Amino acid sequence: xxxxxxxxxxxxxxxxxxxxxxxxxxxxxxxxxxxxxxxxxxxxxxxxxxxxxxxxxxxxxxxxxxxxxxxxxxxxxxxxxxxxxxxxxxxxxxxxxxxxxxxxxxxxxxxxxx
Amino acid sequence: xxxxxxxxxxxxxxxxxxxxxxxxxxxxxxxxxxxxxxxxxxxxxxxxxxxxxxxxxxxxxxxxxxxxxxxxxxxxxxxxxxxxxxxxxxxxxxxxxxxxxxxxxxxxxxxx
Numbered sequence: 001x002x003x004x005x006x007x008x009x010x011x012x013x014x015x016x017x018x019x020x021x022x023x024x025x026x027x028x029x030x031x032x033x034x035x036x037x038x039x040x041x042x043x044x045x046x047x048x049x050x051x052x053x054x055x056x057x058x059x060x061x062x063x064x065x066x067x068x069x070x071x072x073x074x075x076x077x078x079x080x081x082x083x084x085x086x087x088x089x090x091x092x093x094x095x096x097x098x099x100x101x102x103x104x105x106x107x108x109x110x111x112x113x114x
Numbered sequence: 115x116x117x118x119x120x121x122x123x124x125x126x127x128x129x130x131x132x133x134x135x136x137x138x139x140x141x142x143x144x145x146x147x148x149x150x151x152x153x154x155x156x157x158x159x160x161x162x163x164x165x166x167x168x169x170x171x172x173x174x175x176x177x178x179x180x181x182x183x184x185x186x187x188x189x190x191x192x193x194x195x196x197x198x199x200x201x202x203x204x205x206x207x208x209x210x211x212x213x214x215x216x217x218x219x220x221x222x223x224x225x226x
């Protein structure tokens with residue numbers, strides 16, 4: 001199994017630009033999560049999906065952030081317009097059957113907004 | 115909301131010394147998970163504890179879940195350079211994924 005696949009691994013962009021991060025969960029996993037990691041705030045849950053349906057997006061910072069999961073094998077996290085404070089590592093994770101179970105993390109997308 | 119506090123934030127040890135990180139929740143947990151993140155890497159699941167007072171071992175690592183299910187610890191015996199990284203606890207109160215809260219982690223730095 002290839003694990004959770006994220007792209008891009010690194011993204012450097014200028015303030016105001018649109019950023020799209022992509023994630024392919026492990027096949028057969030029903031839950032997909034987007035986390036943001038910074039030194040100051042640690043790992044923060046942004047949003048999670050169950051069977052492609054967004055369940056809880058209360059962690060999404062503001063309207064500039066949006067996430068979609070058009071099918072079971074693909075999800076995107078979009079930031080428009082990006083700001084320097086969005087600089088962080090964004091992780092996608094999936095789990096097979098229970099939100100309380102083991103999370104399988106992707107390698108992350110390191111975003112730098114200048 | 116639920117808070118999970120983890121201490122210490124940083125721990126420097128000499129190779130061969132023991133290491134312990136502690137996790138405390140403001141609410142009773144259904145389970146607690148531990149993850150390890152190597153520098154520049156991603157969190158990798160180590161273990162999950164469910165029962166009150168549970169103790170589990172993985173080679174040199176010992177994990178404990180408190181009797182009240184509000185605290186947990188990870189102890190590493192005789193650290194090795196391969197143990198370098200950040201150790202996170204994640205407490206789950208049940209319900210949805212918003213009930214899973216990560217501590218901020220303990221950064222383990224090992225001096226050879």
